Amino acid sequence: MIEGYMGRESVVAGRSLTFHVSTDADEFRVRFYRLGGELAFVAESGPYPGELRNPPPHPDGVTAHASPAVDWDWPPHDVPIPDGWRPGVYLAHFVEGDDRRAAATPLLTDADIEGYAREFFIVRPSNPGRTARILYKKSTFTRHAYNRSDREDVQRASSFYDHPVYQDGGQARPAGHQLSMHRPGGVIDLAYWDAPFIAWLERGGYDVEYCTDLDLHEEPDLLTPYRLFLSVGHDEYWSAAMRAHVAAFVRAGGNAAFFSANTCWWRVHLTDGNTAFVSDTDHHVGDVYPHLPATDQWWPAAPDGVGAPENALTGVSFRNGGMWPGEWPGDRPRAGYRVQHADHWVYAGTGLRDGSDGGTPDALGAGTALIGYECDGAAFTRDAAGIAHATGADGTPTSFLILGIYLLDPVNEDFHQLRTGHWNCPVREPGNTGPRAATMGLYTAGGTVFTAGTTDWPVVCGHELDAGVVRVTRNVLDRLAGPAPAGGDAGTRETAGRDAERRVTAGP
Template sequence: MSTDADEFRVRFYRLGRELAFMAESGPFPGVYAPPPPHPDGVADHASPAVAWDWPRYGIPVPDDWPPGVYLAHFIEGDDRRARAVPLLDDAGIEGHEREFFLVRPRHPGKNARILYKKSTFTRHAYNRSDRADAQRASSLYDNPVHQEGGPGMPRGHRLSLHRPGGVIDLAYWDAPFIAWLERSGYDVEYCTDLDLHEDPELLTPYRLLLSVGHDEYWSADMRARVSAFVRGGGNVAFFSANTCWWRVHPVDGNTAFVSDTDHRVGEVYPHLPATDLWWPAPPDGVGEPENALTGVSFRNGGMWPGEWPGDRPRAGYRVQHADHWVYEGTGLRDGSDGGPPDALGAGTALIGYECDGAAFVRDEDGIARASGVDGTPESFLILGIYLLDPVHDDFHHLKWGHWNCPEREPEITGPRAATMGLYTAGGTVFTAGTTDWPVVCGRELDAGVVRVTRNVLDRLAGPATADR
């Protein structure tokens, strides 16, 4: 904590069906520490590449705090000033002077079969380290720091995990979905990307792993452990998109990571080759397409222009295979009865802000089927599809899954579409193919999306059956 106030306090809340106040700690003496300067001398900005080394304050977690995602709210000033600050509610999760952390169970899996992975590497990548009155703009996207690498140190953009930042993504994607999970009676435990990276046994007690919202940055160990979990009969639900797009290399005792992305290096943009992109073959990338795990790829999807989360079409997913268990109880039709096919999530901003897709072809009945030409498993079944061509006049460039993908893949290789589906390879992997699925479900904006989510959780988190 760094503050020029004489003292400060910390209020703690737990995210659940509502934001629940847990405790207040302090007062603590305030100590000011400046942010580290940017190595390129970028005026008014700070370095994203080094630990900020602010003064540390240890606060024990009470024994009676249940596992979950917690919010810390930092309040400057004396007791009189603190009393004037009202307690936060659900509308106050996002903002500066806030940070989140997880409380893990003492006995993992004892009370829950579902493990929710909070995408913390992605959060750090986008964290600009701003505060309410200062636009520091230091991240992997704003004034990034690139290193050439050497013995024991990978080449790429470097990012410290020990930086301040406030809360944005947690409030947008996670909070409404976590609230819905608890309202709906699901017992869930939580982990971070770093937990999955560090602990080879983390997934063992669980039946279902959840990836939620925006889950872009993965380490090789994370991916290997999830792949092994599936091969061994574990299930995964990707209620997310832009998933596993960049590889990261944790360094410095896992307090920082390096990723060779296409982000700016000096005056060069895009920086190519970006060797930590998962799908291209070496030496231009890792050579392990992410859709081999997820079934879908940002390469076959896209994003909407403008400010996040952006305006976008609200047509929803065209339903296929309406007799599949995923659609049970929705009443949705696929056109096989002679009528028009229904659209899952129609009228909501379900597709996007970013979305992933599977390379596909259409059969003689017009049904989209995964071609598997770029690594999607043969058993992947497309259950919902939204064609991205055309959407906007400038969407030709967006649909490739990244601003400069035409630099890598100049020829159009087939139609692109946001894709919902699943495959089985030991365990079952479901993908929603869109970042905003947890928003639509969590806020209960569409009954069909809610029911599909329930069907996935109930089937994949329940006891193992012959057909998973």
């Protein structure tokens, strides 16, 4: 048995990475892989002495569940990350046992990214933005909110959603649900959303650098060297500093692309030396909600919320979108986005039509589960020709241009339908009966902000399930960041870099 977690989920090349491990083996090793066009083995580090530690008990006395609220304080180990490691998302695989047992453990493949006894981290460059124009933010706060701290043989079920811990606050600590980022749990969301999209980016020759939510929170100038900021997949939890830094970047002429949804739904407050965070959410503790209304929801007016609708930045909100009511990620309607303004540069080269010639509008992503499992939208109205226009009544910039729309049906649990909104939206806005729809579009205010309006955009694009989605993604990247660099095949460059990494031996 072995499991672990990172002391911090990012490290600058040339500095040391700290990881924390509990194991019943006398010793263990760590194998490092880089996510690219394929999962590539980089190095093995160790051996390290093994030590078994128990998780902290749940403060509410919930039998068989550990506390998600405190640092698990497992033994730390440091490994220097060589200067030669390329920027990217890396996987650390904890391998228990001696040399003989480790040698019998096969290397991971692309099919093994998801699983236990592994964690991910990001290697950042010592000279950011020197070659890359794109900064990809991995949504680490959201990952931690959903991390149940399970082990392959143990269901601890401890997170914001399973047996959360609510604290009343005080002494400068805000009230809300408390969550430590120093807990194990393995890899799930990275394999689903990020891995296929990262592989697609590298196959396409895009030079991308990466950061975590914590990096964006702590560093006001993090975005300065780049032209395009990416939010990908499920990006639900944001701090005020994160949002302020992206908004300032856009005002100054930087661009942003939200290939994500349920984006910036909850505000978080960093605590415990930025190893934990608090958010006053609507997650129940036992059979009760400890505090309603939940004051860390971005869009409601203060004091019952933050009073800063997220769509002022992203253009859209989960408030006007919806979600799949069944198991995650589930199968979903495959109608795709109804195309509007097909002559816009976003649609260049897709061959899609908008029905302005009297025909039926095409649908972007038709035949794929593009919409959902969660999706965001903007308040809208339709003109006499049936074209949807953002009203701006919900905080969406009035210049927001709706390019694709999928109307969500009224709330129901029918297998073939998506459910509109979040349960507290009709509670907070009982008079809001306007239509809700997954919405793709953009606006310009200093820089340009594109939003895909759905969590699974990177899945459809990454696996190249729809040519139109792939082309729209390329159009957005090439327009907002500049075209992929010329001078060599991306696969050749990656192979050469991988060979160089394999010559690196990481030591304890």
